[in-house]
Amino acid sequence: MLKLSKYLLPYKWSIVFTIMFVFLQSLANLYLPTLMSDIVDTGIVNGNIGYILKMGIYMLLITLVAGAFTIIANYLSAQVASRFGRDIRYRMFSHIESFSLSEFDDLGTASLITRSTNDISQVEQVFLMILKLMIMAPLMCIGGIIMAFYSDAKLSLVLVMAIPVIVVTILLIARRGIPLFKQIQKKMDRLNLVLREGLTGIRVVRSFNRVDDELKRFDQANQDMTITSVKVQKIMAAMMPMMMLIMNVSTIAIVWFGGLRISHGAMQVGDLMAFIQYAMQIMFSLMMGAMLFIMIPRGQASSVRINEVLATKPDITDVLAKKTQNVSDIPNRGAIEFKHVTFRYEGAENPAVIDLNFTANPGETTAIIGGTGAGKSTIMNLIPRFYDIEDGEILVDGYNIATMKIESLRQMIGYVPQKSVLFTGTVKDNIRYGKEDATDDEIKQAAKMAEADSFIQDMKDGYDSLLAQGGKNVSGGQKQRLSIARAIVKRPLIYLFDDSFSALDYKTDAKLRKALKSITATSTTIIVAQRISTVIDADKIIVLDEGTIAGIGTHESLMDTCQVYREIVSSQVDKEELA
Ligand SMILES: Nc1ncnc2c1ncn2[C@@H]1O[C@H](COP(=O)(O)OP(=O)(O)OP(=O)(O)O)[C@@H](O)[C@H]1O
Structure with a gap:
């Protein structure tokens, strides 16, 4: 005391x-x-x-x-x-x-x-x-x-x-x-x-x-x-x-x-x-x-x-960050590189991801696919430094993220979590959470891109409609679209979509990704997905299997070279639809 x-x-x-x-x-x-x-x-x-x-x-x-x-x-x-x-x-x-x-x-x-x-x-x-x-x-x-x-x-x-x-x-x-x-x-x-x-x-x-x-x-x-x-x-x-x-x-x-x-x-x-x-x-x-x-x-x-x-001392601090570094000091491209990255959750016997090596470049969509527990969300959590890695390096534009100011790093990222999180307040407030000074026009535009505008308009008070605690008065898919709009309004250099389209129907999913293409044209986009249809158009698909990379390539090349990928495809996609 x-x-x-x-x-x-x-x-x-x-x-x-x-x-x-x-x-x-x-x-x-x-x-x-x-x-x-x-x-x-x-x-x-x-x-x-x-x-x-x-x-x-x-x-x-x-x-x-x-x-x-x-x-x-x-x-x-x-x-x-x-x-x-x-x-x-x-x-x-x-x-x-x-x-x-x-x-x-x-x-x-x-x-x-x-x-x-x-x-x-x-x-x-x-x-x-x-x-x-x-x-x-x-x-x-x-x-x-x-x-x-x-x-x-x-x-x-x-x-x-x-x-x-x-x-x-x-x-x-x-x-x-x-x-x-x-x-x-x-x-x-x-x-x-x-x-x-x-x-x-x-x-x-x-x-x-x-x-x-x-x-x-x-x-x-x-x-x-x-x-x-x-x-x-x-x-x-x-x-x-x-x-x-x-x-x-x-x-x-x-x-x-x-x-x-x-x-x-x-x-x-x-x-x-x-x-x-x-x-x-x-x-x-x-x-x-x-x-x-x-x-x-x-x-x-x-x-x-x-x-x-x-x-309790937070594990993740700015200690290593160069004192003078701020957002403007960092080359603003958003290229991500994983170099021999291994990470283990506290107290876990085995690492969740082991010796990962890949790059995700600006202007490209990189998709990550793999079975449950393969380590997809873990990769998404490592990029904004929610956890620090055990071995290897994660670089953003050539900078090791461990030496970057956390705020600068996160400033570059638009993260859409696997489980959508909404706060008590209006729809507008929730989207504006991504960018404090966003104008009403910017909010509307982001919502349109996220295929959210039409259902928001249908709500009683439109953008001023109140969301209940945890967004209970909107559906799972609507929640996901609001979370996506929140990331879009930020116009970040890096988009991280952690299984963020899972609650959308195929049509909305396809429309949304098409709309996203225009705004992510120069950004680095990483999409984690379970559905083949979500990743099929990606410039690069990373196939994860029990924490390791089983293959990297386009859909076509992986179909030729990666057994794990072929298994995932055959387990869920109607072959006719793919053809
Ligand atoms: N907070 C945590 N503490 C300890 N272990 C965890 C934690 N989160 C995940 N794990 C473990 O790490 C491994 C990878 O989990 P991760 O959530 O990255 O998988 P995933 O590929 O995203 O799975 P899913 O598709 O089911 O979401 C799993 O074995 C999981 O049990």
Whole structure:
């Protein structure tokens, strides 16, 4: 948690004022029992109404001032804690945005969401408690002991007996509770994961009639977390009555021994009343300390998880990029060359692609075809440096991409992912995502090229129609065309289409590729496809087989030379159609 406390630095003055007001509030609270004791011993015992009124008003004033201090301290501390939470959430999100896909794979999206929300809230709560109680608890405890001792030193022996009992009880509770708090965070991760999968995959779940299984899976994760939470709550619930018991027994002892001392004339009634109040303050402050003691490890568990994310160094950085390099320094052609490229996913036994050698030139369409899992998408992920390669070099216009600024590299690329991603917003916004300053005309033109214009026009508000979360209110093929339009509007040097035509019917696919030809005339275009009809016209077809290149050439030459290609062709294309 100490590491995270640096995010409190911008709010140091608010913290100083909070501490100051809590301090003053505590002093006022320590002073009140003494005044009450005076009212009893001097005012009531002597029947001095004037004194009682005077001291009563004085007490009221102090209570009001203490109340005002409490309000200010609470306001300031809540403000500091919320802003602290906001800052860390922002810091965490911006850091996560810099992660390569390896780090996402490693930490897991569900866990990243829990850490960015729930864990940060936990730490926020703990810092709020610390701000409020860190000063108040010790001050009330030590101040209370001094004042009680000052009221009656002998009677303080009762406290000497009670305090260790309270401390030991707290320690015992903390020892059982703290490990459970750590477990809860982990179980929350699991619950989030199951929930996310169940909700995002709802169509599959229903179509396979697996709703009951999903419910079972969720129930298990839910139960698991509940059992741990109940255990924690039981411990916490036991704490309060135990503390009350100790406090009440102590109060009885104080009244008993205090009564004896009063009857012997060694103590006054007012002093006994003040003593009881101080004893209460001491014991409450110990309880507040106990809360802190329990909450801090809980916050600590969350802090570790937050720091783990913040300390994760993105694999892919600009370290090697020449400092002066920017987009204009790079020859603007977009020629891609793979030289002996080998890549393995983190933790995978075998490389996904092995010793790849090929070029993809501007003005040409290079198609990649191969069975599922052959490594086609992997190649597409390597070009924008979503992952770094293990061996070899990927060159763009002769520059090793590992030495290029990531931003410059990605600026050159129009990437259409295998699974279309749309954001909540209008159709226009989604296309404009490719080029922030795109005019309405450019957007329309891109949509036309992507064969999207006609269905957009048919939508209720045309280009201003709202897309639901994840583009749920458009079909798979429409989503793909919007994703393609988003890439086209960017007018990049390199187009990467990762199986981006798979949801289109043959006619639209053919029309779209024809339209693309004119805009990609000078660009480097790489198309990953499963369908032979999509790749048949490509200038160059790369046939992938289990991560290696089985053949490179045109459709005709591959039909002559590449057995794997012939197998793919015969497995899916009607020979008559091809002829
Ligand atoms: N994030 C990942 N972590 C670990 N292994 C992965 C990851 N993504 C893909 N792989 C593995 O790498 C290999 C190549 O996968 P890739 O997605 O490139 O295949 P593909 O040819 O695009 O397949 P498809 O046509 O089915 O999309 C596969 O064996 C796959 O299991």
